[in-house]
Amino acid sequence: MIGPFGGIIATTLLRAAMKHPERRGEPLSLTVNYATPLTDGTFELKAQLPRNNCSKQHWWLELRQNSELMITGTAVFATRSETWSSTDAVFPSVPPASTVEKFLPMDILAWLNSYDVRIIQGSILENTDELLTHQWVRDEPSRPLDFLSLTAISDAFLPRIFVKRKRTSSIGTVSFTVYYHVDENGLAAHGEREVLGLALALRFYNGFFDQWGEIWTPEGQLLATTSQIVYFKE
């Protein structure tokens, strides 16, 4: 893997905006760009609010190590009002988490130690062409779901190229986006339980592939949709 788990880096940037004294509203979208692999050590975060409307906040985010810019990002926070709502995505038919075997940690993916992942279909170990992953996932140790853990969980999938080729290779996320479809009350109601994650890829082309995902509650509420573009080495 090129650099540490991107999900926790994205979460760290989002947290800088969440904790900012001028923050109003809740996360609506987040995009994080991984310019350079982070190294173990201290880092400096900056969350700037160049544009602040009555209902939306547009944030610039950056992370530096030794004054060098390593990660850039943008986030939008919004104050929602209740409106007509509808879910067009379809919650798949899946067995309950308790009946699915826990996925064992892989040396190359250290972040798996921080999750309880149970892959229903679409695993590196599977002897099929299935590239669409269905998995149950929750933090390990468990903690209540919030915008921070939801962000990291949106990146907690086996990289699609591992599943496609049934082997590991050197990869690194270049850009990662999350759209949030839930508010704090909805997350609080979910508590510490697992969520269902879906992930797929549409195209692998000359060193990069895309990855698309959905995060659902077991009751079929779509919490977040996510995408990323990832570098891979053959």
Next chain:
Amino acid sequence: MIGPFGGIIATTLLRAAMKHPERRGEPLSLTVNYATPLTDGTFELKAQLPRNNCSKQHWWLELRQNSELMITGTAVFATRSETWSSTDAVFPSVPPASTVEKFLPMDILAWLNSYDVRIIQGSILENTDELLTHQWVRDEPSRPLDFLSLTAISDAFLPRIFVKRKRTSSIGTVSFTVYYHVDENGLAAHGEREVLGLALALRFYNGFFDQWGEIWTPEGQLLATTSQIVYFKE
């Protein structure tokens, strides 16, 4: 509509990076955040290159009017090498563009005048629940496809909420992302012909919905994948 066509704004930001003397490589990803509706008049663009690796460039993009920040964005450019490649998305079975009726301009969507759009399924006019749009689209007047026109075409769909509710309403894109899966030679080979666009939405929730799309050549080459999150008023 809240503000002018987001596709041309995104393209204008991308163009600032494309034309920058330090630009190397080709677009890999672009995210544009629409903080405030633009007004007719002059604007100032800034493309900054805070991080420049050997194979990737990370850009900050911004657009101001009267010194006020209106639009923010980030882009990644990459120099690709030939590798194993594969397309997992499936090109749908569709009739040729010449046999599909041209979609007529709508007052509310002025940008339709700059495109030849032929909607195969998933239209505001259709009396079905089909929310997945298949459409042929090309610039009008026609021009060779390049990264700029591909970016704008990635936004050239009827907003999903129009198709869902079979009526127009006030909407505005908040954040828009494009991943590019093609290089300049591939675009040059396509020329001025139409592309096939697919678009769907996964969730409409309390004032915002997401939109996901794919742009294909008629031969079944996936050129770009795209997402956006959009504000709507009831």
